[in-house]
Amino acid sequence: MDTSLAETIDMSSLKSALTTGSLSQQMLSLASSTFRLAATALTRLQQQQQQEQWQTELASLAHLPEYSLQQVSWHDRPDDCWIVLNDKVYNVTKLVDGHPGGMEVMMEQAGRDATLAFRSVGHSIDAIEQVDEFLVGILPEKERMYLRSRK
Numbered sequence: 001m002d003t004s005l006a007e008t009i010d011m012s013s014l015k016s017a018l019t020t021g022s023l024s025q026q027m028l029s030l031a032s033s034t035f036r037l038a039a040t041a042l043t044r045l046q047q048q049q050q051q052e053q054w055q056t057e058l059a060s061l062a063h064l065p066e067y068s069l070q071q072v073s074w075h076d077r078p079d080d081c082w083i084v085l086n087d088k089v090y091n092v093t094k095l096v097d098g099h100p101g102g103m104e105v106m107m108e109q110a111g112r113d114a115t116l117a118f119r120s121v122g123h124s125i126d127a128i129e130q131v132d133e134f135l136v137g138i139l140p141e142k143e144r145m146y147l148r149s150r151k
């Protein structure tokens with residue numbers, strides 16, 4: 001093959017490879033920006049939904065008395081046992097004896113915030129629904145970690 005023809009072919013295939021490469025890079029970068037935008041929008045939407053859910057829950061709890069963590073800590077005996085779950089205060093005295101997970105685990109949490117301990121057990125839906133019957137109050141706003149009002 002004549003050298004100048006070979007050079008022309010190589011140059012044109014190189015040019016096309018480069019053009020195709022940069023085009024696919026641009027498409028990749030566009031796709032990744034779109035994905036990032038969609039992910040950000042989804043996160044915002046989830047945060048907004050979570051806020052709305054908290055607002056609704058807060059409104060339904062407005063009638064409850066507020067008890068501070070210090071007040072809850074005074075109820076740390078088997079015959080007077082309170083715990084905090086998700087910023088809400090529960091008088092679980094009647095559950096202590098009959099708790100399916102045992103009295104000891106319950107007493108380890110007596111008078112304390114038991115949110116993480118309760119969650120880490122992986123209680124059933126039934127157990128989570130049962131919690132409501134022991135509800136007696138809510139933490140004051142400055143001590144809440146989950147149920148915050150919109151600022």
Ligand code: HEM
Nearest residue numbers: 092100101105106109114117118121123124127130131134
């Ligand atoms: C109002 C509060 C609570 C209620 C109504 C409750 C209810 C229950 C129920 C119904 C079960 C049987 C298993 C299930 O259905 O998930 C259970 C198991 C258990 N609970 Fe609770 N519980 C409460 C608080 C706690 C707390 C604060 C702890 C502390 C770690 C705890 C630790 C456990 C453990 C270790 C088991 C055994 C899990 C197993 O055997 O797989 N529970 N609870």
